[in-house]
Amino acid sequence: MKDKIALVTGSSRGIGRNIALRLADIAAGVAIHYKSDRRAAEDVVRRIKEEGKQAAFFCADLTKESGASGLIKNVEGKFGKIDILVNNFGPVLVKPWEKVTAGEWEYILRSNLGSALCCVKAVLPDMRKRKWGRIINLGYSRAEHLVAFSTITPYAIAKTGLLILTRTVAASVASDGITVNMVSPGLVEEGVFPKDRNVPKGRLGKFEDISEAVLFLVSKKADFITGTNLIVAGGWKT
Numbered sequence: 001m002k003d004k005i006a007l008v009t010g011s012s013r014g015i016g017r018n019i020a021l022r023l024a025d026i027a028a029g030v031a032i033h034y035k036s037d038r039r040a041a042e043d044v045v046r047r048i049k050e051e052g053k054q055a056a057f058f059c060a061d062l063t064k065e066s067g068a069s070g071l072i073k074n075v076e077g078k079f080g081k082i083d084i085l086v087n088n089f090g091p092v093l094v095k096p097w098e099k100v101t102a103g104e105w106e107y108i109l110r111s112n113l114g115s116a117l118c119c120v121k122a123v124l125p126d127m128r129k130r131k132w133g134r135i136i137n138l139g140y141s142r143a144e145h146l147v148a149f150s151t152i153t154p155y156a157i158a159k160t161g162l163l164i165l166t167r168t169v170a171a172s173v174a175s176d177g178i179t180v181n182m183v184s185p186g187l188v189e190e191g192v193f194p195k196d197r198n199v200p201k202g203r204l205g206k207f208e209d210i211s212e213a214v215l216f217l218v219s220k221k222a223d224f225i226t227g228t229n230l231i232v233a234g235g236w237k238t
């Protein structure tokens, strides 16, 4: 992975930040993306540079198609290519479904599903040319469950949709040397879901648990794995 360049969306904080820092350990460089907290993004870049790796930060609103295509263009302009794309940005809305406004519905679908579609479409032409690529979409541990979710309805729909998108793109680019997979966290320390402590493993997930799954799926060892959903939830409601 020493010559690879990675882009992690929403990497100024949280799970995305940890994934970016871990990818920096194995790759040549990492593009850090944020929406409003420039100082946080700068801090991640500084940490990566201190380890002697390349890093730069990029601002983009990924709820807009132009934001996504502009981000990919700017990162390719700076680093010359993107080998690894991690579609991490994906906010949660916890609210009874009857109270969700049309604007909130649109925002959750756009941010979790639309942003990934737009980033994937923008990054694929160059990956296809170079016959190598890794795309990871962040899901959540129940994305495969086709059941009622009354308090996270648009989020659950978006993540299940993202899994369908993951498998669709995986099949269409498999012969181009590109793998597309999903990593699905459950309850996470410092996470956004209400803390139900009934995790069979006996603890909440750590950011590192999720990053390890991403690191495996982008590695050369995982070359034959595509279209899969790797649930990282300690057995919680899976």
Ligand SMILES: NC(=O)c1ccc[n+]([C@@H]2O[C@H](COP(=O)([O-])OP(=O)(O)OC[C@H]3O[C@@H](n4cnc5c(N)ncnc54)[C@H](OP(=O)(O)O)[C@@H]3O)[C@@H](O)[C@H]2O)c1
Pocket: 009, 010, 011, 012, 013, 014, 015, 016, 033, 034, 035, 036, 037, 038, 040, 060, 061, 062, 063, 087, 088, 089, 090, 091, 092, 138, 139, 140, 141, 184, 185, 186, 187, 188, 190, 191, 192, 193
């Ligand atoms: N955390 C959990 O408990 C949990 C559990 C299961 C699954 N997941 C999934 O794991 C992934 C990461 O979750 P997370 O909670 O760590 O972070 P997140 O809320 O999905 O993302 C935070 C990042 O997104 C950026 N951002 C905010 N608004 C944006 C916009 N309009 N356009 C582009 N970027 C924007 C933020 O930048 P600024 O700070 O600059 O605004 C920050 O870098 C998500 O896909 C989530 O659904 C999380």
